[in-house]
Amino acid sequence: MKAFGKTLVLAVVCMVFVFAGSAKASLLELGTANFGIHVYEKKINFWGGEYMEYQEVGAGSFEGSYLDGAMLDFLYCVDFYKTIQSGESYKDTTYNNAGQIYGKNLNNAGQVAWLLDTYAYNIDGHGDAATALQAAIWYTVHDGKVGLDTRDPYGKRTNEITLYNGYIEALGSNDGDLSKYAWITPGINTKWGTTTIYQGLVGGSNPVPVPAAAWLLGAGLVGLVGIRRKVRG
DSSP: OHHHHHHHHHHHHHHHHHHHTTOEEEEEEOOEEEEEEEEEEEEEOTTSOEEEEEEEEEEEEEETOEETTEEOSEEEEOOSSSOOOTTOEEEEEEEESSSEETTEEOTTHHHHHHHHHHHGGGSOTTSHHHHHHHHHHHHHHTTTSEEEOOOOTTSSSHHHHHHHHHHHHHHTTOOOOGGGEEEEEOOEETTTOOOOOOOOEEEESOOOOOOHHHHHHHHHHHHHHHHHHHHHO
């Protein structure tokens, strides 16, 4: 009887963790992001040589964003090669606390977590520090193939560039705690009804809940333990 009870309790614990790692949000509501960050992207030309392409994109934290009705302290993009629209909502969004985006482990997710641990909670989501942090996250995830354009002939972006270089230098090989964050894969755009694969995101201060189904399953297994004890008692 004791072995039976221990087995069921262990099963409950395992199922809770399995479900927690694949939690589903009913709705992701994006706030507004900053625009005007200058970035580079390393590309390969027709002859196989590498060249730099410079462009201006939106960046920084999506301020005033909600996941399952809970406001996020910050929300940054982790993928550069896909897009997402600020101010719009995405149903059937999936999220987890294991550093996974699009159902796969995000490259260098631990280092992204360290950047968030160290900087994200103390900066304005629309200021130079946030845009520099966004660029540093892209740099980290994409192994340096994307990053902040540090050319500044007129000296107008000195602060942003200094912050960015400082983030990269301080990062080194440090890793943070993946479980502190919601790693988000947006679902269907409610405005357009489209199922395009949108830009992956990471949000702070939103605990990943255990879905109701997991709790119900756990309660049922615990109930079986009680019944077994009563019958054998």
